Amino acid sequence: MRSGIVSYGAYVPKYRILPKEIGRVWGQDGEAMGKALNISAKSVPGLDEDTATISVMAARRALARSGMDPSLIGAIYVGSESHPYAVKPTATIVSEAIRAAPYLTASDLEFACKAGTAGMQACLGLINSPDENIPIQYALAIGADTSQGAPGNALEYSASAGGVAFIIGREKVIASIDLTMSYTTDTPDFWRREGMKYPSHAERFTGKPAYFKHIQNCAGMIMKRMGTEPKDYDHAVFHQPNGKFPIVVAKKLGFTDEQIKDGLICPYIGNTYSGSMMIGLAAILDVASPGDRVLAVSYGSGAGSDGFDITITDEMKTFPKDKAPLVNEMISGGKVIDYAIYMKLREKIKLEGE
Amino acid sequence: MSGARYWRHQDQRYNMAGNECGVCGSRFFPGKTMCPNCHRRSVGKMKKFYFNGNGKIITYTIIHEGSLQYRNQVPYLLAIIELEEGDKVLGQIVDCEASDLAMGKKVEMVFRKLGEQGKSGTIQYGYKFILK
Numbered sequence: 001m002r003s004g005i006v007s008y009g010a011y012v013p014k015y016r017i018l019p020k021e022i023g024r025v026w027g028q029d030g031e032a033m034g035k036a037l038n039i040s041a042k043s044v045p046g047l048d049e050d051t052a053t054i055s056v057m058a059a060r061r062a063l064a065r066s067g068m069d070p071s072l073i074g075a076i077y078v079g080s081e082s083h084p085y086a087v088k089p090t091a092t093i094v095s096e097a098i099r100a101a102p103y104l105t106a107s108d109l110e111f112a113c114k115a116g117t118a119g120m121q122a123c124l125g126l127i128n129s130p131d132e133n134i135p136i137q138y139a140l141a142i143g144a145d146t147s148q149g150a151p152g153n154a155l156e157y158s159a160s161a162g163g164v165a166f167i168i169g170r171e172k173v174i175a176s177i178d179l180t181m182s183y184t185t186d187t188p189d190f191w192r193r194e195g196m197k198y199p200s201h202a203e204r205f206t207g208k209p210a211y212f213k214h215i216q217n218c219a220g221m222i223m224k225r226m227g228t229e230p231k232d233y234d235h236a237v238f239h240q241p242n243g244k245f246p247i248v249v250a251k252k253l254g255f256t257d258e259q260i261k262d263g264l265i266c267p268y269i270g271n272t273y274s275g276s277m278m279i280g281l282a283a284i285l286d287v288a289s290p291g292d293r294v295l296a297v298s299y300g301s302g303a304g305s306d307g308f309d310i311t312i313t314d315e316m317k318t319f320p321k322d323k324a325p326l327v328n329e330m331i332s333g334g335k336v337i338d339y340a341i342y343m344k345l346r347e348k349i350k351l352e353g354e
Numbered sequence: 355m356s357g358a359r360y361w362r363h364q365d366q367r368y369n370m371a372g373n374e375c376g377v378c379g380s381r382f383f384p385g386k387t388m389c390p391n392c393h394r395r396s397v398g399k400m401k402k403f404y405f406n407g408n409g410k411i412i413t414y415t416i417i418h419e420g421s422l423q424y425r426n427q428v429p430y431l432l433a434i435i436e437l438e439e440g441d442k443v444l445g446q447i448v449d450c451e452a453s454d455l456a457m458g459k460k461v462e463m464v465f466r467k468l469g470e471q472g473k474s475g476t477i478q479y480g481y482k483f484i485l486k
Contacts, residue, residue, distance in 0.1 A: 014449045015449075046448060046449060046466070047426065047427055047467075048427075048448060048466040048467040048468070048482065049466060049467070050467060050477075052467075052477075052479060053464075053465050053466050053467060053479065056465040056479075057464065057465055060465070084477055085477070088476075093479060096364060096365075096368055096369075097368040097369065097465055097479070099369055099404075335449075344426070347426070349426075351425060351426055
């Protein structure tokens, strides 16, 4: 049996804001913006939610489904571009809050929207180490963010919040990872300088030389190595900075709408950044059957893509998905808020003395 | 609360760690050094017990004038919750309006930010509750 995903859990905050409401405040046609981005709503974290709380909730859900002893987890990596501390790891908070501490290694990762999948690769490396001096049986990779776009900026329509946790191991694997490869370059399409509150982006430069180039090359490399074609996959999921790019890149690569529909989550909750491709993959795991083949490719600005060729195993037949909420249950039924409440929840209102 | 003081209660706040009397089986949150039913017979027999955080609302209130640290959250909701595994706990109910609450409604534990020691200090996390 190949190593891969042993369990998974996702978390999406309850609050939503609609593009029309954002546009109303900034004198823009929000509805048209939402249609152009293919985003009908974006998730907004509560006042008391951050990347640590989202990571813990997703990890607890993964553990609830697996039923495993959390102390068996030997490594935790949390990928995010919105860690609550500049210095002090989110991963240690997670380790205590899921009762996995103290006999493990833990660290935070940052690579724009693909730090979570970089964590998956690090976990795979550790659990597959043939060195008996690295006795790690299970490892936890999390991608989570409470991303922000500057008020009035185009990013404000898409930057949302959510997270996913994958337990990676060699036993009771529900989704075997048959191959992982990455494609990385130094491309300045999106960045946030140290100490700056909001990220900046290079507008149209974020498309062709950035998102599309990296995902197409990574996916192409994987299919070439595996000797596969798009028709060989039951599902495909790509990073979702908006609801349009993943549809376009799927078409460019030769995938159909049917192959990407289960993992296309951005139109309902926006771009969860480090959780983006991973939440699409979680939604696919919610519905996938044994034998299904999945191609999953993330993208992080700066820039790089991590690709995974995945096969759903027979373990999925008895895997208790119902022990945690499904992605579709979380993306429907959110509470819609106006821009004033959004400002309050995102702590953009200065109180007396601040 | 200082970082060190909070850290000593971390397992209690993060994971609802209480304890259970090894003599009569009563459960306590937060944990007690001695069972109030079994007294000295329980000494050395109190075992750590992790509550699953499921329970129901016994009563609740709406806070309109919060303390300095919670002033950005007003109005917020506090409830006394009867845990299904024993004992009662005071906790904040989040992600809902006061009009959604009622005595007897079921709740579950979530992990949230409880506060912070200013913008440059540590962040304190722990349990709160949402409606089931």
